[in-house]
Amino acid sequence: MKYLELTVGAVLVYNFVLSRFLGICPFLGVSKRLSTAMGMSGAVIFVMTLASFITTLLYRNVLQFSFGGEKIDLIFLQVLVFILVIAALVQLIEIMLQKLSPVLYQALGIYLPLITTNCAVLGAATISANNGYTVMESTVFGFFSGVGFALALLLFASLRERLELATPPEAFKGTPIALVTAGILAMAFVGFSGLC
Amino acid sequence: MSKKDILTFDGGIHPVSDGKALSCNAPITAAPLLDKYRVLLSENVGKLPKPVVKAGDLVKKYQLIAEADGFVSANLHSPTSGKVTGIVDVPGPMGTLIPAIEIEADGQDEPCEPMPAIDWHKADVKELLKRTADAGLVGMGGAAFPTHVKLSPPPDKTIDTLILNGAECEPYLTADHRLMLEQPERVLEGAAISAKILNVKNVYIGVEANKIDAIEALGRRAAEFGIKVATLKVQYPQGSEKQLIMAITGRKVPTGGLPMDAGCVVQNVGTAAAMTDAVCRGIPLVERVTTITGEVVKNPGNWLLKIGTPVIKAIEFAGGVTAEPGKLILGGPMMGFAQKSFEVPVAKNTSGILLLPVELSMNYGSTGCIRCGRCVEGCPMNLIPCLLGNAVEAERFDLAAQNHVMDCLECGSCAYVCPAHRPLVQHMRRAKAEIRKRKK
Amino acid sequence: MNTVVLIAVVLMAVLGLALGVVIGWFAKLFRVETDSRVELVTELLPGANCGGCGKAGCSDFAKSVVAGENPPSKCPVSSSEQISAIAMALGIDAGESFQQRAVVCCGGDMEQTKRLLNYNGVLDCVSASLVAGGPKGCSYGCLGMGTCAHHCPFGAIEMINNLAVVHRELCVGCGNCVAACPRGVIKLVPADADVHIYCNSPAKGAAKKQVCNVPCIGCRKCAKFAPDKFTVNGFLAAVNYQAEAFPTAEDVSAVGCPTGALLTVEEHLKIEQNEPEWSAGKK
Numbered sequence: 001m002k003y004l005e006l007t008v009g010a011v012l013v014y015n016f017v018l019s020r021f022l023g024i025c026p027f028l029g030v031s032k033r034l035s036t037a038m039g040m041s042g043a044v045i046f047v048m049t050l051a052s053f054i055t056t057l058l059y060r061n062v063l064q065f066s067f068g069g070e071k072i073d074l075i076f077l078q079v080l081v082f083i084l085v086i087a088a089l090v091q092l093i094e095i096m097l098q099k100l101s102p103v104l105y106q107a108l109g110i111y112l113p114l115i116t117t118n119c120a121v122l123g124a125a126t127i128s129a130n131n132g133y134t135v136m137e138s139t140v141f142g143f144f145s146g147v148g149f150a151l152a153l154l155l156f157a158s159l160r161e162r163l164e165l166a167t168p169p170e171a172f173k174g175t176p177i178a179l180v181t182a183g184i185l186a187m188a189f190v191g192f193s194g195l196c
Numbered sequence: 197m198s199k200k201d202i203l204t205f206d207g208g209i210h211p212v213s214d215g216k217a218l219s220c221n222a223p224i225t226a227a228p229l230l231d232k233y234r235v236l237l238s239e240n241v242g243k244l245p246k247p248v249v250k251a252g253d254l255v256k257k258y259q260l261i262a263e264a265d266g267f268v269s270a271n272l273h274s275p276t277s278g279k280v281t282g283i284v285d286v287p288g289p290m291g292t293l294i295p296a297i298e299i300e301a302d303g304q305d306e307p308c309e310p311m312p313a314i315d316w317h318k319a320d321v322k323e324l325l326k327r328t329a330d331a332g333l334v335g336m337g338g339a340a341f342p343t344h345v346k347l348s349p350p351p352d353k354t355i356d357t358l359i360l361n362g363a364e365c366e367p368y369l370t371a372d373h374r375l376m377l378e379q380p381e382r383v384l385e386g387a388a389i390s391a392k393i394l395n396v397k398n399v400y401i402g403v404e405a406n407k408i409d410a411i412e413a414l415g416r417r418a419a420e421f422g423i424k425v426a427t428l429k430v431q432y433p434q435g436s437e438k439q440l441i442m443a444i445t446g447r448k449v450p451t452g453g454l455p456m457d458a459g460c461v462v463q464n465v466g467t468a469a470a471m472t473d474a475v476c477r478g479i480p481l482v483e484r485v486t487t488i489t490g491e492v493v494k495n496p497g498n499w500l501l502k503i504g505t506p507v508i509k510a511i512e513f514a515g516g517v518t519a520e521p522g523k524l525i526l527g528g529p530m531m532g533f534a535q536k537s538f539e540v541p542v543a544k545n546t547s548g549i550l551l552l553p554v555e556l557s558m559n560y561g562s563t564g565c566i567r568c569g570r571c572v573e574g575c576p577m578n579l580i581p582c583l584l585g586n587a588v589e590a591e592r593f594d595l596a597a598q599n600h601v602m603d604c605l606e607c608g609s610c611a612y613v614c615p616a617h618r619p620l621v622q623h624m625r626r627a628k629a630e631i632r633k634r635k636k
Numbered sequence: 637m638n639t640v641v642l643i644a645v646v647l648m649a650v651l652g653l654a655l656g657v658v659i660g661w662f663a664k665l666f667r668v669e670t671d672s673r674v675e676l677v678t679e680l681l682p683g684a685n686c687g688g689c690g691k692a693g694c695s696d697f698a699k700s701v702v703a704g705e706n707p708p709s710k711c712p713v714s715s716s717e718q719i720s721a722i723a724m725a726l727g728i729d730a731g732e733s734f735q736q737r738a739v740v741c742c743g744g745d746m747e748q749t750k751r752l753l754n755y756n757g758v759l760d761c762v763s764a765s766l767v768a769g770g771p772k773g774c775s776y777g778c779l780g781m782g783t784c785a786h787h788c789p790f791g792a793i794e795m796i797n798n799l800a801v802v803h804r805e806l807c808v809g810c811g812n813c814v815a816a817c818p819r820g821v822i823k824l825v826p827a828d829a830d831v832h833i834y835c836n837s838p839a840k841g842a843a844k845k846q847v848c849n850v851p852c853i854g855c856r857k858c859a860k861f862a863p864d865k866f867t868v869n870g871f872l873a874a875v876n877y878q879a880e881a882f883p884t885a886e887d888v889s890a891v892g893c894p895t896g897a898l899l900t901v902e903e904h905l906k907i908e909q910n911e912p913e914w915s916a917g918k919k
Contacts, residue, residue, distance in 0.1 A: 062647065067639070074644055081651065088655035092662050099666035165586035165595075167564050285843075291769025293839070522754075536752035536768045558756075619758050626763045629818075 003140055005196045010144035013196055016120045017152035018189040023120030026111045027153055028178065036107040037157035043093055043108070044153075045146030047115055048124050051086050052142025055125040056135050058085070082125045083116075090116045120149055156185060202405055204429035205442040207576040209609045211432060214367040215529075216406070219489045222497035224374050227513050229305055233275050233504030234286050234296040234541045235261065240334045241341045242268030247297055251282040256308035258480055261297050264329065270342040271332035273480040274299060275502035277306040287537040289526050289546070296541060299504070311478035316389045324393050324475060331474035332481050332544075337361055337435070337464035338527060340545040343471070346461060347393045353456045355394050359444055360387045360401035362410070362465040363428055363435030366528025369548040371485040372465050374498045376403065376410040379469060380417050386468030388421040389475050394461055399423045400444050401465070406430045432530065433607040437462045439576050451603055466547075481544060488514040490551035492521045501542045508538040510549055522554035530608040560617040571610035571620060577603050581610035581620045588623040593634070596627040604628070673702045673726060680722045681711060686789045688712040688810025707731025713808040735827035736809035738792070738802050742778040742821050743834035743850040743897060743904065745799035749774055750847045765818040773847030776837035778821050784813035801905050825875075831883040833858075833866075833873050834904055835897040841871050852897035858883075861891045873898075 016022045023044075030040040058081055063074040094112050097105045105112070115121060124145040128138035159181055168177045237244045245262035249255060255274040262272035278301040288294030314327060325344055333343035349355050360383070364372040376383055383401070391399045401418070403411050405427050414425050426444050428434050438449045440462055447458040455462050466484060473479040482503055489496035494515030501510055507524065511517065525532040526546050542549070571581035579600055587595040601624055610620040677698035685693040689710045691700060700706045701722065708714070708722040709731035716730075723730035755771035757763055761783035769775050780798030792806035793813060800813075800822070814822045821836045833852050837844050841853035854871035865883045867876050875883060885900045 058651075067643070070639075072640060072643060074640070074647065077644055077647070080648065084648075084651060084655065088659055091659050095659070095662050095666045098668050102668075165583070165590045165592065167589070285839075291767075292775055534753065534768050536771070536773075557754075619763075622757050622763050622766070625766045626758070626760065629762055629766060 002137070006137060006141050007144045009196050010141055011148040011151060012189070012192040013194075015148040015152055015189055015192075016123065016145055017149055018186040019193075020123065021186075022123045023118050023149055025114060026118060027149075027156065028175070028182070029114075030108065030111050031153055031157040031160050031178075033107070034154065034157045034161055036104070037153050039101070039104040040108055040111065041146075041150030041153050043097070043112065044115060044118070044120070044149050045143065047086065047089050047093060048121050048146035048149070049139060049143040050089055051082075051121050052124050052128050052145075053135065053139040054085050054089075055082050056128050056133060056138035059129045060135065078126070078129060079122075082122055086121050086125070087116045120145070152185070152189075156182060159185070202427050202429045203402075203443040204431050204434065205439040205576060207574055207578065207609070208431040208433060208439070209574045209612055210430060211367045211530075211612065214406075215489070215491075216368060216370050216373070218368065218491070218493075219487050219496040219498060220370040220373055222370075222374070222495075224378055224485050224498045224500055226500045227502065227505065227510070229276065229301060229303060230502075230505060230509055231301050231303075232506075233299045233301065233502060234284065234506065235272060235275065235299065235504035236286070236288060236294055236296045236541055236543050237262060237272070237283075238288060238294050239272060239332075239340060239503065239544045240268075240270040241339060242266070242270075242345075244295075245269050245272050247283060249280045249297065251280055253280045254278070255280060255299065256306055258310065258482060259308045260480075261299075264332075264342075268342055268345050270334050270344075271330060271480070272297070273332055273482050275482040275504050276301045277304050278302040287535075287540050289533050289535065289540055289543065291533075291536060296504070311474075311480075313478050314475050316392060316475050319475075321393050321395070324389060327475055328393070328471065330480070331470070333467060333470055333474060334481070334544050335464055336466035336470065336484055336545055336547070338531065338545050338547060340543070343463070343467055346463070347390060349394075349456045349461070353459075355456060355459055355461055356396055357398040357400070357445055357460045358387065358391050358394055358396050359440055359460055359462045360399070360423075360465055360468055361435055361437075361440055361462050362401055362403040362407075362414075363440060364407070365404060365430075365432045365434040365436075366530055366532070366548070367432075368489050368550055369487045369528050370489070371487045371498050371547055373407050373410055375469060375485050376407070376465055377413050380410075380413045382469040382472045383465045384414065384417055384421045384423055384468075385476065386471035387423055387463070389471050390461075390463055390468060391422075396461075397422070400426045402426045402428050402434075402440055402444055404428045404430050404434055432609060433576055433605065436576065436605055436607060438605070451600065484542075484544060484546070486510070486542060486546055487548040487550075489548065490521065491553045491556070492517045492519045492551050494518050501546075503542055503544055505542045506538070507535070507540050507542065507549055510542060511538075511551065517551060519553060521551040522557035523550075523552040525550040525552065530612070531606065562614075562617045562619055564616065565618060566616055568615060570613045570615065574609040574613045576607060576609060577605060579604060581624070582618075584627065585618055585620045585623045588627045593627055593630045597631050601627045602631065671702055674698050676725055677701050677708075677722055680718065680725065682713045682718070684713050684789055684808075684810075686713060686808070686810040686812060688808065688812065702726065704728070709734070712736060712810050736811075736824040737804050737807045737827045737829075738809060738811070738813050738822050739825050739832050739901070740778055740784075740793075740800045740802055740822050740904075741832065741834055741836040742776075742799065743899065744772070744774060744777040744848050745780070745797040747797065748849040749777055752847075761816075762818045770819075774837055774839075774844065774851075776819060776821065776839070777835075777848070779819060783818075784816050784822060787812045787816035796905075802901075803905070804901055826877055826882070829875060829877060829882040830885065831888055831898065831900050832875055832904075833897055834899050835872060838870055838872050844871070850896045852893075853895055855894060858891045858893065858898055862887060 017027050031037050124142050128141055243265045246265045247262045249261045256277045259274045261274045264271050278299050281298045281300050283295050284298050285293040286296045329344035334340045362372055362376050418425050437455050441447055441458050441460045449458045470481045483500055486501045487498050524535045565582045584596050584601050604624045606621050608621050678695045681694040683694050689697045691697040701708055708719045719730050750773035751771050752773045753771035759781050761779040761781045764770050764779050770779050778800050782795045784800050785793040785795055790806050792803050793800050835852035844851035852873050856868050858866040858873055859868045864879050867874050
């Protein structure tokens, strides 16, 4: 039951993009084409899952431990350690992508290294830590947070592909109408609140 | 007749006023002889035939004047007797200049020695096919595809059904209607000959339900030729090959495919009538029934016109005009081609000469798509015309291609029903042109 | 307290080292050879991504230059200084630079050419050419709806009185307009040619005269004046762009073209401006 709550909560109710408003930069930056949005979604899911797993592991076993009967608390290092781990993970993904899918690498461009500072990834890790999730819970939470991000990104990318064919007033063309659409999409997600 | 017996397809539209009343009661009249004919060389789809006469030659009526060049090409015969004055460039139906053989009539209209008549019951398929090619038969419904090519499908395709197209779904046109009503046996015999060439047993003739008199006339004689008359719902574009096959056999022609991929061959009733002439009387195709109509034509009617008759003369046969016409269209108002010259000659596929009044051809000015979906309901090919139109306006031809713009028939149903008056057909045609250009 | 600080420092150091080793190992495992020269050349190129070189964009062209498939001079937009800078950076030969400019071979604006059809469809040349071959009496001339101007990445084509004219100082000769025009009325010519025949119709002189006031009627006056500078093919004269010297403005006045199809670039630009017939929104 706990896992169901985690899943639904992460994907719909507390959707990272549309309810918590984290990770807006790639959400707006990589949503022009559905294909690149898919690639970005995959990368974010991967990073988020792995980051949540590793950070919780570190948080529970390295940042808090007993040393010769003395309880040592290194929680103040939390953000530092998390960022370090996330940055390293993103670097790994970048290296892999450049080799395995140069087209996607080109399309993602600057947004790939930006996952490092994607607050959604750090947010997932921090929320897991603060809520005291176990390693398993945290991994599930990380994965489904990524899925929630992917859902929002893919929905928005599909919308933007349609928006491209629309003829709004000149001043609304491009980003303005995209932001308006994102707002409406976020309002729709408010409907999920109270689900769990 | 119960409602169940009336066949149709999905989608399509029904134009409110079809304008057929203008000319559907006018019997077919033979046109008087003119002093000059200009026979277009582009009477068929495919390669242009090679002229075999030169300036100064004397020709008889029915004499061969241009020879088919290759398989997908058709012979051309002289519509009357007289002197060839040369090969001149005349405005063609598509707006470009096209070479035509100009013949000055001597007023005698003297035929040459006809080809021997063939008893088609006994003749073998090869002989009949050769006669079809010799007589220069092409599809008279609009596409002008050489008939002998259509009747010799590649051996890997099995054809089991021949459908005669008497739907005449285009508003205003009544030429096929009068032909079926006045000369049903010519149409039916031609169908039987085509069926023999194709070796098929299922032969249908599809007629829209607004031509009850023609259905009755055909019905009286159909059984003796082994042909079934199918009554079709009055729905545009019922006479489009793919829709006709769907309505009568329930089969779907695959994307990008031809009727033969669904085991069918579709032939216009006018072509069938010309087939009878060619086989039973040895007469090549040099004249056709054409509807000359429109609100501004004085006496709208159906005329037996010789090919090469300039449109301006044909309109004079019908008494000229009563008011300034707004648009001249060859064919019907939905799929016909607007003309910019009155000098265009009548061709083998000119089913109608339509003069629309100014108020029917004016521009409404289009607005943005309001996404009402009427075009989607109306599209007989189940496409999404509004999406395609928007894609073309944004120059996203890749998106248009993904959404099967190449399957569009250009029937005009979408543009007809669009409350925003969007020029959807023009967008489709542009998308097709751009996609073809890119493929090259 | 000191223990905690010590542990913290050691922890961060160990963590950093471990991750560094993993990344280093990965980088070795998934190594991709990149040529830094490609980026260099891309920076030196104009970055217009016009496609005039035949490649998908400037970075694609840079790749082909580094690979030796194309000389740097294949880029129509770059000036000769920019091209030699690229050639210097790579230490290769610049290749022969051949600057071209687009020219609209038609003088038939609203005033000069008859319109036979009351066209009221989409304002796009490709669409218009599909309706009875276009509304113009001449089926070879400029349709005047500005599809070329719309496709020009440099804003070098202006529609004056429903005729496309090229501003040579803006044109780089990328050829996008040539591809966009359904009539093929736009041609690429050497950049330093100042005089052109502004007619594209191979039809007979009399037929052209019926629909246009400024056609080339093939009278051969120009070819008789300077046979090396002009050629006449059928009923259409052309400037011989292979000749050593191009005709000049003096030549134009000396020839005295009877219809005014022979113009200098400046004269073509000065076509009188009138209210266009097909302006957007006008019914």
